[in-house]
Amino acid sequence: MLRFSRRAEKYQIEGLPDWMASLLHARGVHDRETAEKFLQPDLSHLHDPFDLNNMQKAVDIISAAAKGKKRAVVWGDYDVDGMCATSLLYETLQAMRIPVITFIPDRHTDGYGLSFDGVEKLASQADLLITVDCGITAQAEVQRAKELGMTVIITDHHALPEMLPEADAIISPLLNNYPFPHLCGAGVAWKLSQALKGLEYARKQLDLAALATIADMVPLTGENRVIAALGLKTLGDTKRAGLVALKEAADIAHHHPLTSEQVAFQLAPRLNASGRLSTAQGAIELLNAANPAHAVPLAQELNTLNTRRKQEERLVLEAAEKQLEKADLLHDRTIVVVGEEWNAGVVGLAAGRLAEKYGYPAVVLSQSGDMCVGSARSAGEVDLYAALKACEDLFERFGGHTKAAGLTILGANVDAFKQRFNEAVYAQLPGGELIPTAEYDDEMPLSLVTPETSEALMRLAPFGVGNPAPVFLKREAKVLSARCVGADMRHLKMTLGEDDVIRDAIAFGCGEEFGGLSGSVDVLFVPQKNEFRGRLSGQCLVKNIVISSGVFKEDAALERRIILQELQAALLNSVSYPVNNLSPESLQIAGSQGTLLLCRTAKTAMRLKEQFRWMDAAIHRINDPRAFQTVLHNARLKDINAPYEKLVFADGLIHPSEAGLAHTHLPKATLYAFPISDTLSTRIEELAVTQDELREAYIALKKQTGLSAFPWTDEKRTAALVMLSELSLIQGEGSGICMLPLRKCDPQESPLYRVLST
Incomplete structure (x- = not known):
């Protein structure tokens, strides 16, 4: 089940087309001046870096270190944001002739942020400790660094603790009422670099800042939009040997402006693979590489690690899905899975995949001995941090925000955590329901899916959090053809029609669920420009598909074939099972889950979908452990893989033995049957x-x-x-x-x- 939610209201801004004004309004832009800044980002739109808390103090400390020939260490993090911030500030300090080294903790042995062991090892190698993308919660570690004689500057963008560390300077966009609080870690480091060396110097580092800003999924509005938009252009022509090699490894052409999608899905995963499966040192070396001879082998190694990362992630997901076969997602509203020695570097990715697929908050834990370490991702409007906070006494440690979190828990506490986490999420849900929602901006006829439309919409790029790619709704699009494509047949290639207009469409990852689709569907899509043999055309990049009643097409031959197959299976079944007789007039359906209306004829399916418009429509099969209320047509009982509690034979029983067959496949379902319909009687007579x-x-x-x-x-x-x-x-x-x-x-x-x- 999927609900569509419109995010763009009709709106007008002087000098702009209404459709553009509506899209901008949905993205927080409400007047002409703000619109011009949004559509034409410029460095002049940036805030003064000295507006950041303690910036002048940090600049004074670093400048004094340069004059006094003090040694410095940049302590970063093992994700793209932390790596780029580390590389960026390392470069700036080198330019100031400060002897500088970098330190990135090992995800698997050191964990996140400052550590006592790391601080004590580095105290003999550096006089000045500067953190990037971490450190804001490290009160004790900072105190230890100070005791060891180090001067400490913290640059971070994460949520502030109740008590700040007693560092010599703390730079955070969340302090001192800075006008834009959404900078990423590298964004903060870039502002420090700008304060130290000036805007013209910092301009050359926009490639690193943009890479981190997009990868860290901070809102691409305000200063972040300027950094991302201008940085993508810089990245297209970057002179950094490491980034050139990384682009080549990802099959991205050089000397072309990049898109945010290329950064998020091609460059960032390769860099992140280093920190997930090994140490981030390889990625740091790549970013700092001075020549291709050094950079190319490092980029190839990241490619290999990224391939391994995909394999590790797939193994964790397969094992998690196996566990979910025994879960009760009909009644639960959370997913918690735990596996022995799962790679801790991919559990966050796996949690995100599960949350996206099922629309429930997901926690994936890797157990080693008595201890479990894992990541959590939210779904819908669930405040993940609040739900985990309600279970805090069960954790050894945890931290995060409304959408993502990390935690450590004893294996002995996992069962209690599952129950209490589920209760905490339930408490946030009106009526206990958690139905996935997909947002769209406006409705669009297929006739407007053109290269020109795609070009016009690109004025809103770069896209990401806070500025999603515009998505449009087409209701009752006719599926003229649909076939599975791709090496593993996971994707769905369609031809959609509306009146005399025909457009190609591609839906990634939808092959298994919607293969063989026909009839009419509601689709959410992004208009794209497609070039084939020199010819430009518009196509739909389909994000979501919802089957409408138009998919229930009368096909007497198919109905007869399925009825015959079910009749044969029923006659071979020796199990009898009681059925409750029910009149169509007395049918009542409450809630959003648990009931399946099985229709043998299109006529009945269309009537019931019209009566219960909020129910899902499906053909041929169902494979969903959440068991949303559904009208199902032309399916065999063996192809229903969902824990329904109520099964209604909406055309009546083909044969009394069909009840026993249904019980075999749906053992938890109470069975109901309408009187046999005239159309079903006719189909049986035709056999x-x-x-x-x-x-x-x-x-x-x-x-x-x-x-x-x-x-x-x-x-x-x-x-x-x-x-x-x-x-x-x-x-x-x-x-x-x-x-x-x-x-x-x-x-x-x-x-x-x-x-x-x-």
């Missing part, structure tokens, strides 16, 4: 074979003339063959049918004949 017809079929097979000349449907021919096989007159199927010795028999000996002839 019937008389005794004379059965005799004629046998003779035709014996003469090897086959049944193709008979004026029957394919399904009736199949039924006749099944009957003859049940009577032991033939064996095999298709072209492999063999005649068995003729024997005297009564057609009533065939269970299928007996059922269809009554």
